[in-house]
Amino acid sequence: MEIKLKLNGRNITGYIEPGTLLIDFLREQGCHSVKRGCETANCGLCTVLMDGTPILSCSTLAARAAGHSVQTLEGLQEEASEFVGFIADQGADQCGFCNPGFVMNTIALLRENPDPTDEEIRAFLAGNLCRCSGYGGQLRGILAYLESRET
Amino acid sequence: MEERSYRVVGRTHRKVDAMQLLLGKSVYTQDITPDNALVVKLLRSPHANAIVKNIRTDIAKKVPDVVDIYTWEDVPRTRFAIAGQTYPEPSPYDRLIIDRHVRFAGDVVAIVAAETEKAADKALKLIKVDYEVLEPVLDFRTALDNPVLVHPEEDWYPPCDVGGDPKRNLVASGLDEHGDVDAVMESCDIVLERTYHTKAFNQAMMETFRTYTELDRYGRLHVISSTQIVFHCRRILSRALGIPKSRIRVEKPRIGGGFGAKQTAVCEVYPAFVTMKTGRAARLIYSREEAQIAGSPRHEMQIRVRLGADKNGKIRALDLYTLSNTGAYGEHGPTTVGLTGHKSIPLYTGSLEAHRFSYDVVYTNHQAAGAYRGYGATQGIFALETTVNELAETLGMDPTVLRDQNMVREGMVMHAYYGERADACALDRCMAHCRDMFRWEEKYPVRDMGDGKVRCAGVAMAMQGSCISAVDVGSATVKLSDDGTYNLIIGAADMGTGCDTILSQMVAECMDCPLEDVAVFGADTDVSPYDSGSYASSTTYVTGKAVEKACAHLKKQICTIAAGMLGCGVEEVVFESKQVRRVNTDQAVSLKDISYKAQLFNDTAVEVTATHTSPVSPPPYMVGMVEIELDKLTGQVTVLDYMAVVDCGIPVNPALARIQTEGGIVQGIGHSLMENVTYDHRGKPMESSFMQYKIPTRLDMGRLHVEFEQSYEPTGPFGAKSIGEIVINTPAPAIAHAIYRATGVWHRELPITPEQIALDK
Numbered sequence A: 001m002e003i004k005l006k007l008n009g010r011n012i013t014g015y016i017e018p019g020t021l022l023i024d025f026l027r028e029q030g031c032h033s034v035k036r037g038c039e040t041a042n043c044g045l046c047t048v049l050m051d052g053t054p055i056l057s058c059s060t061l062a063a064r065a066a067g068h069s070v071q072t073l074e075g076l077q078e079e080a081s082e083f084v085g086f087i088a089d090q091g092a093d094q095c096g097f098c099n100p101g102f103v104m105n106t107i108a109l110l111r112e113n114p115d116p117t118d119e120e121i122r123a124f125l126a127g128n129l130c131r132c133s134g135y136g137g138q139l140r141g142i143l144a145y146l147e148s149r150e151t
Numbered sequence B: 001m002e003e004r005s006y007r008v009v010g011r012t013h014r015k016v017d018a019m020q021l022l023l024g025k026s027v028y029t030q031d032i033t034p035d036n037a038l039v040v041k042l043l044r045s046p047h048a049n050a051i052v053k054n055i056r057t058d059i060a061k062k063v064p065d066v067v068d069i070y071t072w073e074d075v076p077r078t079r080f081a082i083a084g085q086t087y088p089e090p091s092p093y094d095r096l097i098i099d100r101h102v103r104f105a106g107d108v109v110a111i112v113a114a115e116t117e118k119a120a121d122k123a124l125k126l127i128k129v130d131y132e133v134l135e136p137v138l139d140f141r142t143a144l145d146n147p148v149l150v151h152p153e154e155d156w157y158p159p160c161d162v163g164g165d166p167k168r169n170l171v172a173s174g175l176d177e178h179g180d181v182d183a184v185m186e187s188c189d190i191v192l193e194r195t196y197h198t199k200a201f202n203q204a205m206m207e208t209f210r211t212y213t214e215l216d217r218y219g220r221l222h223v224i225s226s227t228q229i230v231f232h233c234r235r236i237l238s239r240a241l242g243i244p245k246s247r248i249r250v251e252k253p254r255i256g257g258g259f260g261a262k263q264t265a266v267c268e269v270y271p272a273f274v275t276m277k278t279g280r281a282a283r284l285i286y287s288r289e290e291a292q293i294a295g296s297p298r299h300e301m302q303i304r305v306r307l308g309a310d311k312n313g314k315i316r317a318l319d320l321y322t323l324s325n326t327g328a329y330g331e332h333g334p335t336t337v338g339l340t341g342h343k344s345i346p347l348y349t350g351s352l353e354a355h356r357f358s359y360d361v362v363y364t365n366h367q368a369a370g371a372y373r374g375y376g377a378t379q380g381i382f383a384l385e386t387t388v389n390e391l392a393e394t395l396g397m398d399p400t401v402l403r404d405q406n407m408v409r410e411g412m413v414m415h416a417y418y419g420e421r422a423d424a425c426a427l428d429r430c431m432a433h434c435r436d437m438f439r440w441e442e443k444y445p446v447r448d449m450g451d452g453k454v455r456c457a458g459v460a461m462a463m464q465g466s467c468i469s470a471v472d473v474g475s476a477t478v479k480l481s482d483d484g485t486y487n488l489i490i491g492a493a494d495m496g497t498g499c500d501t502i503l504s505q506m507v508a509e510c511m512d513c514p515l516e517d518v519a520v521f522g523a524d525t526d527v528s529p530y531d532s533g534s535y536a537s538s539t540t541y542v543t544g545k546a547v548e549k550a551c552a553h554l555k556k557q558i559c560t561i562a563a564g565m566l567g568c569g570v571e572e573v574v575f576e577s578k579q580v581r582r583v584n585t586d587q588a589v590s591l592k593d594i595s596y597k598a599q600l601f602n603d604t605a606v607e608v609t610a611t612h613t614s615p616v617s618p619p620p621y622m623v624g625m626v627e628i629e630l631d632k633l634t635g636q637v638t639v640l641d642y643m644a645v646v647d648c649g650i651p652v653n654p655a656l657a658r659i660q661t662e663g664g665i666v667q668g669i670g671h672s673l674m675e676n677v678t679y680d681h682r683g684k685p686m687e688s689s690f691m692q693y694k695i696p697t698r699l700d701m702g703r704l705h706v707e708f709e710q711s712y713e714p715t716g717p718f719g720a721k722s723i724g725e726i727v728i729n730t731p732a733p734a735i736a737h738a739i740y741r742a743t744g745v746w747h748r749e750l751p752i753t754p755e756q757i758a759l760d761k
Helices: A022-028 A077-089 A099-112 A118-124 A136-150 B018-022 B117-126 B181-186 B230-241 B269-278 B288-293 B333-342 B377-395 B399-406 B427-438 B499-511 B539-566 B591-597 B654-673 B731-743 B754-760
Strands: A002-007 A010-015 A047-050 A053-056 A069-071 B038-044 B050-056 B066-070 B108-114 B128-133 B170-178 B190-198 B210-215 B221-225 B248-251 B282-285 B300-309 B315-327 B354-363 B447-450 B453-463 B474-480 B486-490 B518-521 B573-576 B579-582 B588-590 B607-612 B621-631 B637-647 B703-708
Touching: A047 A099, A053 A099, A077 A099, A077 A136, A077 B018, A099 A118, A099 B018, A118 A136, A136 B654, B038 B117, B038 B269, B038 B288, B050 B108, B066 B117, B066 B269, B108 B117, B108 B269, B170 B333, B181 B300, B181 B315, B181 B354, B190 B377, B210 B269, B221 B230, B221 B269, B230 B248, B230 B269, B269 B282, B300 B333, B300 B377, B315 B333, B315 B377, B333 B354, B333 B377, B377 B399, B377 B453, B377 B731, B399 B427, B399 B453, B427 B453, B427 B621, B427 B637, B427 B703, B453 B731, B474 B499, B474 B539, B474 B591, B486 B499, B486 B539, B499 B518, B499 B539, B539 B573, B539 B579, B539 B588, B539 B591, B539 B607, B579 B591, B588 B591, B621 B731, B637 B654, B637 B731, B654 B703, B654 B731, B731 B754
Parallel strands: A002 A069, B038 B282, B221 B248, B315 B354, B486 B518, B637 B703
Antiparallel strands: A002 A010, A047 A053, A047 A069, B038 B108, B050 B128, B066 B108, B170 B354, B190 B300, B210 B221, B210 B282, B300 B315, B447 B453, B453 B621, B474 B486, B474 B607, B573 B579, B579 B588, B621 B637
C-alpha cells in the first residue's frame, strides 16, 4: 500500500506491506538512529516523534503514520545538539545504542516542560532503558544543561 | 598519599565517539551493512534434550525467496568452542555448527537463508522435525554422575586438562589450598557454614548479538560483528568452518554493549556458514528473545562457605566449594568458577591462616552460560561477603570494623591469589572514606519510619583482577602522521566502555600533544596488532601498557630522524611536543617537518607496534554501602542511596570510571532485587523478554555516589589497574545485608524479590 507522510520535514511517499512496523519503515528510509532493543515495547530505544508526541515506533504500524509528521533524531540534530554535549561531558553516552531513543524522549520532555525537576526527568524518561550508564550520568547531564541555560 | 599528576591522563575527557553516538549516527553493525544481504534465521529446538530423528526442509525450501536451508547433515563434523579465550582454550570443544543432538530449548536445529525476513519466517514454520525427546538434566545439583549425559559423544575434546569428564557431566573440577584448613577450623571459636544460590543473569545489553558476513574483493570471508574479541573470533570461525585464518577478516564497528556476552562468538558461525555456502552476503540479528534464551549469560552457582573465626572477629579460615552450572555447552565454564574463590578469599588476607577452595562445573540442559562482567567473582563475593556480614551480626560487631581487622592491606602476600603481593591496595582507605561519606554510624541502625517501613544499611567489599596473568596479550600501533598528529591502532574492543578514549589519552600524555591530535581505530584483524580482546578487565592495564611502550619507542624513532636533520647525534636531541630540539641550542625541527622527512629518502619508521603481557594481575578494590527502605508488609525494597569508593589505581578518565561504577552498581541492583531466571518443568526459560526479565529503570536505582581512593600500581600504565568488572560485585551482598537488618532473615538466593521477603519473614 502507498502512504504519504512528512518525514523530518520532507513530504515522502512510501510503498509498504500493510503489516510493516514504523521502525522498519523508518530504517528503510535511512533513519538508522531508530533502534530496536526488544520486541515487547519495553525499552524505549525506538522512540520517535509523531506530530510532536513521543511514540514507540516498534509498536506502531507504518500505515498509522500516513498523513502525519514523523521526526527522528536525523531531523532534530540541531535541537539535540543543544544538550547532548552535557551528557557527553559526563561520559554517559557509553555504548550509545539507547542514546537516540533517550535523546528523542528528552527533546519531548524539554518541549513540554522546559524546566523539569529531578523527579520529573526520571518519571518522563522511565521508559527509556539503559544498561551501561546506571542512569546517574544521564540525569547529571540534563541537569547541567538546565543550569547552563539559566546562567 | 601523594597523588601523581598528569596532563591528560587522570582527567575527564569526552569519549572520542560521544557525538556520533549521542546524535544517532550510523555506526553499528546493522547500520553500516547492506540491507540486501541474505536474512539468516535459526530454527531452535523446543526440547531441552532431544535427538533430531528426521528433518524435512523440502517444503520450506519451496517458499519463494528462500535461498537455502541447512541442517546437521550439511555442517562440518569438527567440534569447536565459541568461548573467546586464548588458545589452547580451557573451554572444551563440545559444539558443532548444528548438532543432531540438541541440548537445550533454543539449541539450533536448522539455518534458513532467505532474501527477505518474511520468507525466512515462513520457512521456519514449514520445516518438519521429528524429535526423539530425551529426559533432560534441569537441576544442576543432580547433574554430576546423573545417568543422563549431556555430552555422550566420543569426539568431545578438551584443549586443556581442566579436570573434566563428560561421562560424569563434569566440565571441570579443581582444588586450591593453603595451610591446614581443617585444623584451623577445629580451633576456631565460631564456624559458620552457609550455602548460597545465584542465577544465570542475562547481560541484557541493548544491542543483541548480530553479525554480517560477505566475501570481500579478494574472495575472503569478511565478518563485521558486534564482538569484543575479533582475533579469537577469527580463530573460532577458522576451526568451525575449516578454512585458514588467512582467508578470514573480522572487524567490529561500534558495539551496543557487551558486558562479556560478546566475549563469546554466539552467532558468528551461522551467517559465516551461509556466506561460505552461497557466496553471498548474509546477516543474522538476534531477537531479544533469542538473546535471552540462547545467549551467553552468567553461570548459575551454588556456593558453600565455611568460615572460621575467633570470638573477637578474627577470620582465621575460609573454605569455599562452588558448584557451577555451565548449561548445555562448556564455554567459560572451567574459568569463571575459579574467580568465585580466587577473587573473594584474598579480601581477608589480613587475618587468614588457612584456606581451601574447591569446585565442580557441570553440564545441564539449560542455555549455555558464558562470560558476564565479574566472571564468577560476583557470585563468590556475594557468598563470602554475606557470610562475613552474618559473622559480624552474630558477634554483635560493626561489620565495617570487623572488616578493618581482617582485610588485605598494601604489601601483604595473598596466598589465595596465586601468591601475588598487594603492591597497590587502598582497600582500608576505601572503607574509611565510604564510611564517612555514607555516614555509616547514622544509617547502619534500623530506623522505623512508621507505616510498616524501615530504613537500614548494608556493606560489602570487592576485588577483581586487571587481566588474566601470564595469558593476556595487548598490543598497540602508534604512528606519526604527516601533519604531526598521531594514529593509534588497537585490537581491543571499545564496547561503550571508553577504551578508545582512555588509550588515546595515554598517547596524548606520552607524546605531549592534545587528545584531539590522536586518531584511534579498532578493531580489525587485518589492520590491528594482535590483542586478546576486551575482557577480564585487561584493556586499561595490559593494552594501556602496550600504548606506553609504543609511544616511548616512537619518540626514539622521531628523535633519530630529527638528529639526522639537525646533523647531530640522537643523544644530543630532546623531544618537545611539537618539535625536537638540540640541547642547549635553539636549533629545532618541527614534528611536521620530521614527519615529511620520514616520507623522503628515509629508512627509520615513524610507526611502532608494541606488545605487552603481565605475569601478575593486580586487583582493584572497592567498598559499597547501601541504604534501603523496606516495606515489611509487601516486601518491597527501595534503594535510597548507594555509595561506593573504588581503588582502581589511578582513574585514567574519572568521568568514565565513575560511569562504569554507576552502571555496574545498577546492574548489581537488578540482579539482587528483580532479575530472575527460571525454567519451566520441560526446561524452557520463562524470562524470554523484557516483559518478564526486568532490568532496572531510572526509578529503581536510588541516588548513586561514587568516589575514588588512588593507589599506584607500579606495573600498570601511569599506575592504573582496572575498573570494568569489580563494580558489579558489591550490590548483592550489601543489599542482602540491609534486608537482614530490616527483617532478621538472611536471603541466600538471588534475586531477593518482594514475594520472597514477604514470605520469609
